[in-house]
Amino acid sequence: xxxxxxxQFGGRYVPEALIPALEQLDEARLSAMQDPGFLAELEHxxxxxxxxxxxxxxxxxxxAHAGNARVxxxxxxLNHTGxxxxxxxxxxxxxxxxxxxxxxxxxxxxxxxxxxxATAAALMGLECRVYMGKVDTERQALNVARMRMxxxxxxxxxxxxxxxxxxxxxxxxxxxxxxxxxxxxIGTVTGPHPFPEMVRDFHRIIGVEAREQVxxxxxxxxDAVVACVGGGSNAMGIFHRFIEDEGVRLVGVEAxxxxxxxxxxxxxxxxxPGVLHGAMSYLMQDEDGQTVESHSVSAGLxxxxxxxxxxxxxxxxxxxxxxxxxxxxMEAFALLCxxxxxxxxxESAHALAGAMVLGRELGPEATILVNLSGRxxxxxxxxxxxxxxxxxxxxxxxxxxxxxxxxxxxxxxxxQL
Amino acid sequence: xxxDLGVSGVLARCRAEGRAALIGYLPVGFPDVEGSxxxxxxxxxxxxxxxxxxxxxxxxxxxxxxxxxxxxxxxAGGAHVVDGFRAxxxxxxxxxxxxxxxxxxxxxxxxxxxxxxELAAAGGAGLITPDLIPDEANEWIAASEREGLDRVFLxxxxxxxxxxxxxxxxxxxxxxxxxTMGVTGERTTxxxxxxxxxxxxxxxxxxPVCVGLGVSNGDQAAELAQYADGVIVGTAFVRTLGGDGxxxxxLDALRELSTDLARGVREGAR
Ligand SMILES: Cc1ncc(COP(=O)(O)O)c(C=O)c1O
Numbered sequence: 001x002x003x004x005x006x007x008q009f010g011g012r013y014v015p016e017a018l019i020p021a022l023e024q025l026d027e028a029r030l031s032a033m034q035d036p037g038f039l040a041e042l043e044h045x046x047x048x049x050x051x052x053x054x055x056x057x058x059x060x061x062x063x064a065h066a067g068n069a070r071v072x073x074x075x076x077x078l079n080h081t082g083x084x085x086x087x088x089x090x091x092x093x094x095x096x097x098x099x100x101x102x103x104x105x106x107x108x109x110x111x112x113x114x115x116x117x118a119t120a121a122a123l124m125g126l127e128c129r130v131y132m133g134k135v136d137t138e139r140q141a142l143n144v145a146r147m148r149m150x151x152x153x154x155x156x157x158x159x160x161x162x163x164x165x166x167x168x169x170x171x172x173x174x175x176x177x178x179x180x181x182x183x184x185x186i187g188t189v190t191g192p193h194p195f196p197e198m199v200r201d202f203h204r205i206i207g208v209e210a211r212e213q214v215x216x217x218x219x220x221x222x223d224a225v226v227a228c229v230g231g232g233s234n235a236m237g238i239f240h241r242f243i244e245d246e247g248v249r250l251v252g253v254e255a256x257x258x259x260x261x262x263x264x265x266x267x268x269x270x271x272x273p274g275v276l277h278g279a280m281s282y283l284m285q286d287e288d289g290q291t292v293e294s295h296s297v298s299a300g301l302x303x304x305x306x307x308x309x310x311x312x313x314x315x316x317x318x319x320x321x322x323x324x325x326x327x328x329x330m331e332a333f334a335l336l337c338x339x340x341x342x343x344x345x346x347e348s349a350h351a352l353a354g355a356m357v358l359g360r361e362l363g364p365e366a367t368i369l370v371n372l373s374g375r376x377x378x379x380x381x382x383x384x385x386x387x388x389x390x391x392x393x394x395x396x397x398x399x400x401x402x403x404x405x406x407x408x409x410x411x412x413x414x415x416q417l
Numbered sequence: 418x419x420x421d422l423g424v425s426g427v428l429a430r431c432r433a434e435g436r437a438a439l440i441g442y443l444p445v446g447f448p449d450v451e452g453s454x455x456x457x458x459x460x461x462x463x464x465x466x467x468x469x470x471x472x473x474x475x476x477x478x479x480x481x482x483x484x485x486x487x488x489x490x491x492x493a494g495g496a497h498v499v500d501g502f503r504a505x506x507x508x509x510x511x512x513x514x515x516x517x518x519x520x521x522x523x524x525x526x527x528x529x530x531x532x533x534x535e536l537a538a539a540g541g542a543g544l545i546t547p548d549l550i551p552d553e554a555n556e557w558i559a560a561s562e563r564e565g566l567d568r569v570f571l572x573x574x575x576x577x578x579x580x581x582x583x584x585x586x587x588x589x590x591x592x593x594x595x596x597t598m599g600v601t602g603e604r605t606t607x608x609x610x611x612x613x614x615x616x617x618x619x620x621x622x623x624x625p626v627c628v629g630l631g632v633s634n635g636d637q638a639a640e641l642a643q644y645a646d647g648v649i650v651g652t653a654f655v656r657t658l659g660g661d662g663x664x665x666x667x668l669d670a671l672r673e674l675s676t677d678l679a680r681g682v683r684e685g686a687r
Binding site for chain 1: 477478485521522525526527552571572574577595598600
């Protein structure tokens with residue numbers, strides 16, 4: 001077995017042409033993590049730019065709907081650009097400069113990682129190109145505008161299903177072609193080694209801060225830590241510091257979409273291991289091994305595979321994975337808005353839905369730490385449509401059709417907000 | 418008849434003739450399964466020495482737009498992994514070795530041992546694995562040894578001397594030199610990177626070195642044939658087969674292209 005395995009998962013299933021770049025990246029990040037200068041620069045940026053440490057917020061009015069357990073939110077939504085994604089992006093952008101590269105590329109689904117990457121590129125004077133499925137660019141016109149405003153080039157990918165997985169394919173093609181001066185700034189804990197480990201390490205600060213903050217607030221460790229799992233970066237970020245705290249349950253919440261009988265992204269509930277985008281992990285695939293399209297009301301969770309370390313945590317029993325359907329997530333979304341005055345990202349609302357179930361199971365004695373990975377500004381179109389908040393006429397104007405002109409595009413853009 | 422399924426015999430014969438081998442790629446299922454197999458046989462009949470049978474995959478990240486479009490068509494038409502076996506059998510019957518070119522998940526899903534046994538039974542020569550590096554290939558190396566199948570791994574201009582050694586030591590059949598950094602697709606010039614890569618590869622192995630990515634006509638093939646043991650052509654065949662008109666006419670165009678390329682690999686003789 002090669003380097004970069006979590007149990008049987010992970011590895012490097014990529015063209016040989018990329019191996020030198022992965023080795024260079026691995027060396028660069030290992031030396032950077034030992035370099036006080038690099039760590040100080042990263043810490044400084046997080047303090048003065050990202051907005052770290054992020055606070056925790058106890059939410060008793062919400063908790064009344066979660067079995068009256070004590071519910072504490074880790075507020076990654078308050079970071080610059082609106083989600084946890086910036087933690088990883090700032091660090092990888094610094095690494096890009098350290099490696100002497102001048103150009104970054106990224107994939108994005110909802111646009112959050114793309115916006116964070118465009119932001120860091122602007123900050124550090126790097127050339128930036130973001131790949132985005134065509135159906136996603138139409139649904140996320142505002143995030144496309146944000147990225148362009150920040151100086152990034154946004155490329156609409158029309159091939160395949162014209163959604164996130166195809167954007168990753170296209171980014172990998174770009175990387176193979178331009179690898180000498182380009183860093184592929186992957187947005188989650190997937191991809192070939194060292195990405196899953198490196199991205200986790202860059203998000204680990206979430207759990208490090210939260211563990212201390214919860215201890216200070218409550219005098220003890222939480223009974224459970226809950227996070228949504230798309231690729232799995234915000235979840236690995238908050239889980240990692242707690243892995244050795246055996247009494248702390250780690251609960252990942254996947255996107256149940258329409259439910260397991262319909263379209264969904266509940267990989268652990270249904271899938272078997274396979275290889276996609278450079279890593280061995282649980283993968284939604286058909287009998288032949290062709291990737292099956294996922295679906296979720298939340299674009300950030302709409303991915304047919306999952307970070308390999310989660311697969312290992314799952315198979316080893318250290319973490320457990322449940323799913324929340326679109327409907328359950330949107331109920332939790334509305335509930336947090338109305339009870340606490342916090343509009344969460346729909347991704348994060350899946351974690352909230354998971355916490356509601358868990359709270360009822362554990363009861364009032366329990367403390368549950370929830371990673372609020374992002375804020376919901378980007379999700380207002382979806383919410384407006386879901387809850388019927390706008391007149392039909394206005395709604396038609398607000399919500400583009402999300403159709404691709406490409407005859408090969410099979411993705412359902414209307415669900416890709 | 419030789420019982421050896423591999424490509425070595427053909428490559429040795431080409432070398433004895435003082436020329437490079439012509440290796441042609443087509444994905445099975447494009448324009449449909451029947452048509453793709455007829456096209457592969459037509460290539461063999463008109464000068465292609467070794468056929469690469471591509472298995473269509475939903476996420477072909479090493480391929481450019483022409484091949485992406487073809488495999489999407491193949492998948493939409495219902496092409497399956499097992500259709501590759503019909504193709505290898507037909508090519509073998511037409512007198513040429515057939516290597517299956519597949520992204521790794523398709524093989525993994527079927528089971529590496531099972532796939533290897535089925536491929537050997539279907540007369541296949543081996544596998545080309547664009548997204549499997551030797552470091553991850555223990556299971557496949559064992560299975561291919563057992564079945565006597567070739568293992569074609571890739572090297573690239575970015576490969577370090579250490580990687581060239583690692584890859585070529587695990588390879589059986591020939592080394593696939595991806596001559597330019599990037600995805601499949603035609604290019605106007607093949608460039609000096611190819612020659613440099615072939616030279617660097619030869620310095621570490623006695624295996625034949627075949628060059629691919631970018632070749633579209635006989636003259637380019639002739640240029641490569643001056644220093645490569647084989648010239649690999651994919652996109653140009655796919656584009657030709659994907660043209661307008663009746664399948665019969667497109668097969669004629671495919672034969673013409675094969676003939677031109679076959680001329681090229683002979684003209685470039687060292
Ligand atoms: C707010 C938010 N949370 C979660 C995710 C899911 O990603 P991950 O599972 O890597 O945290 C995204 C991805 O776009 C996101 O924007």
